[in-house]
Amino acid sequence: MEQDEEMRMKDVIQALNHYIRSRRARVLLIVFVCMLGAYFLTPVLLNKAAEGLIREDRIVKSDVIVALAGDYRCNREKRAAELWRQGWADNVVVSGMSYAWGFHTGEAARLYVMSLGVPEEKIYMICETLNTRAEARALDDLMRERGWNSAIIVTSAFHSRRATYTVERAAPGRSFYSSPVPTGSPEWTPRAWWSRRDDVYVTVREFTSWANTLVGGWQ
Amino acid sequence: MMNPKKRWGKRWASRALISLGLLAAGCAALFFALPALLIAPAIVEKSDVILYGALSKHSAADKYVIDLYRRGVARKIVCVGSQVSWELYPSDYARESLVSQGVHAEDVISLRLPLAPCGGAELPRIVEFVKAHGWKSALYVTHPEDSRYTDNLARRFFEREGVALSVSYSPEDREELTRNWWRTHWKTQRMVGEAMIIALDRFYSECR
Numbered sequence: 001m002e003q004d005e006e007m008r009m010k011d012v013i014q015a016l017n018h019y020i021r022s023r024r025a026r027v028l029l030i031v032f033v034c035m036l037g038a039y040f041l042t043p044v045l046l047n048k049a050a051e052g053l054i055r056e057d058r059i060v061k062s063d064v065i066v067a068l069a070g071d072y073r074c075n076r077e078k079r080a081a082e083l084w085r086q087g088w089a090d091n092v093v094v095s096g097m098s099y100a101w102g103f104h105t106g107e108a109a110r111l112y113v114m115s116l117g118v119p120e121e122k123i124y125m126i127c128e129t130l131n132t133r134a135e136a137r138a139l140d141d142l143m144r145e146r147g148w149n150s151a152i153i154v155t156s157a158f159h160s161r162r163a164t165y166t167v168e169r170a171a172p173g174r175s176f177y178s179s180p181v182p183t184g185s186p187e188w189t190p191r192a193w194w195s196r197r198d199d200v201y202v203t204v205r206e207f208t209s210w211a212n213t214l215v216g217g218w219q
Numbered sequence: 220m221m222n223p224k225k226r227w228g229k230r231w232a233s234r235a236l237i238s239l240g241l242l243a244a245g246c247a248a249l250f251f252a253l254p255a256l257l258i259a260p261a262i263v264e265k266s267d268v269i270l271y272g273a274l275s276k277h278s279a280a281d282k283y284v285i286d287l288y289r290r291g292v293a294r295k296i297v298c299v300g301s302q303v304s305w306e307l308y309p310s311d312y313a314r315e316s317l318v319s320q321g322v323h324a325e326d327v328i329s330l331r332l333p334l335a336p337c338g339g340a341e342l343p344r345i346v347e348f349v350k351a352h353g354w355k356s357a358l359y360v361t362h363p364e365d366s367r368y369t370d371n372l373a374r375r376f377f378e379r380e381g382v383a384l385s386v387s388y389s390p391e392d393r394e395e396l397t398r399n400w401w402r403t404h405w406k407t408q409r410m411v412g413e414a415m416i417i418a419l420d421r422f423y424s425e426c427r
Contacts, residue, residue: 072334074305096304099276101312105304112305131404186334197423198336201415208411 043192050190050203053210055161057177062089063148066139067113068155068163069095069105069129075181077109080154081116083179088152092118093142095126095135132163133213136170143174150175157183157190158206162213253410254397257417259367261387267354269293270345271317272361272369273388274300274309277396277405281313283389284360285320293358294326299345301332337416338369339426342376349382356383363393364413372420 019025065088067080077094084092092113096106106125113123126142129135143151153176155163160180167176183189193199211217249256269287273280288296296317298310310329318324330348335341349357357377361369370386377384400406420426 072301072303077305097276099303099309099312100279100281101309101316103307103309103312105307108304108307197419197426200423201419204415205412 046194047191049207050158050193053159053161053203053206054157054180054183054190055164055178056157056180057164059083059088059152059177059179060150061087062150062152062175062177063146064091064093064124064143064150065089065152065154066093066167067095067109068132068135068153068159069097069109070159071156071181073186074109074112075187076154076156077113078116079179079181081113081118083152083154084118084122085116091122091124091146091148093124093126093139093151095129095138097128097130132159132166132209133170136163136167139167140171140174143171148174150177152177152179154179154181156181156188158188158202162206162210166213250411251401253414254364254400257364257367257410257413258388258393258397259370259386261366261390261393262370262385263287263292263358263387264356264383264385265291266293266356266358266383266385268295268297268349268352268357270349270357270359271296271298271310271313272300272359273392274298274313275362277392278362278389279391279395280360280389281316281320283391285317285322287358287360287387288317288322288326295352295354296322296327297330297348298327299330299332301334301341337420337426338372339376339420342373345373346376346380346382349377350380354382357385359384359386361386361388362409363388363396364409368413368417 065080065083067076071077080092080094083089094106094109094113096104096109098104104127106127106129110123110125114120124142124146126135126138129138139151143149151167151174153160153164153167155178157180160178164176164178181187188199188202189196190199190203193203269284269292271280271284284296287293298313298317300308300310300313302308308329308331310331314327314329317327330345332341332344359369359373366386366388373386374384396406396409400410
């Protein structure tokens with residue numbers, strides 16, 4: 001009886017040894033390690049990808065501070081006014097577009113910047129800016145017209161790298177410095193962005209926009 | 220004779236290529252099917268109030284809403300929207316525009332909504348407003364690409380509170396939006412944005 005049992009145990013151990021050396025076991029081990037790696041690395045990579053959307057430069061005194069359009073809460077304009085008060089530039093540019101009912105979002109932004117202490121004569125406006133590329137072209141025209149050579153670009157953090165990249169491409173030879181609105185609620189937060197619906201929408205849309213910008217797709 | 224390892228590699232490479240090709244074809248088919256998937260048939264039913272929510276740069280729904288009002292589809296109009304810049308509410312301007320085109324001033328209201336992350340977060344306020352006025356039925360005029368989703372989402376919020384809802388949009392808006400939409404930045408942006416909103420709302424409970 002004891003001998004039978006011993007034989008059976010030996011058979012099992014032999015079979016196990018054989019399986020461990022088999023190709024299937026190796027493949028399973030590799031798959032397991034990959035899945036474990038993906039589990040721990042995915043959040044790190046996603047965070048890094050989102051942080052990669054942000055560009056924050058060391059700003060220097062420039063000709064103009066530009067608050068790009070598209071922020072319904074006007075945090076971009078608020079930051080631009082703050083930088084103006086700190087003396088980083090003499091002029092502020094706000095941006096926007098007109099609606100069929102006869103109002104202009106840039107005009108509202110201008111009034112808001114004035115309410116924050118920037119004098120009317122120091123504020124310029126670029127109009128009909130449906131997207132970042134159109135805005136960059138309009139900004140280039142205005143800078144050429146006014147003889148400005150450097151600008152601080154103020155936009156939302158998630159938009160900062162693409163906006164500065166687009167502006168630099170549209171106006172080669174001029175200097176641009178990015179100083180985005182700080183991250184955090186109600187603005188976009190890159191850390192663990194996939195856990196909040198708002199941030200997922202903004203982040204995925206920004207990646208899509210990057211792809212569109214790089215391939216020179218929809219204008 | 221080909222090396223068995225090479226043959227194995229080639230087989231997997233061709234499988235991967237076929238899978239990628241099928242995925243790309245699926246994505247392309249889905250992309251071009253967006254108008255059919257997102258735009259529901261416009262349904263106009265006689266209601267107590269028209270909720271005018273199609274307030275954006277590219278909308279020309281004023282005429283449509285005025286036409287509905289003149290046809291007696293509803294006796295009251297509420298222009299609904301949140302700010303698009305500092306203290307700038309398109310609903311105020313839409314109201315003025317409707318009044319200047321002959322709608323009685325006492326029949327049009329501008330409802331200013333706070334900025335909300337999604338429709339599911341702002342709909343309770345609209346329902347509350349409708350109920351507070353004692354209206355039992357509403358016609359929601361929205362953007363064409365938002366019609367199927369609004370019909371699905373808003374109906375739940377309204378019917379839960381005993382308010383009947385139908386969803387419609389301006390035929391002109393639809394025509395403009397679907398004309399060469401894949402070639403135009405803002406049209407593609409709106410279609411893809413709407414598809415993203417629908418997909419995200421399924422995963423995040425605060426917007427359902």
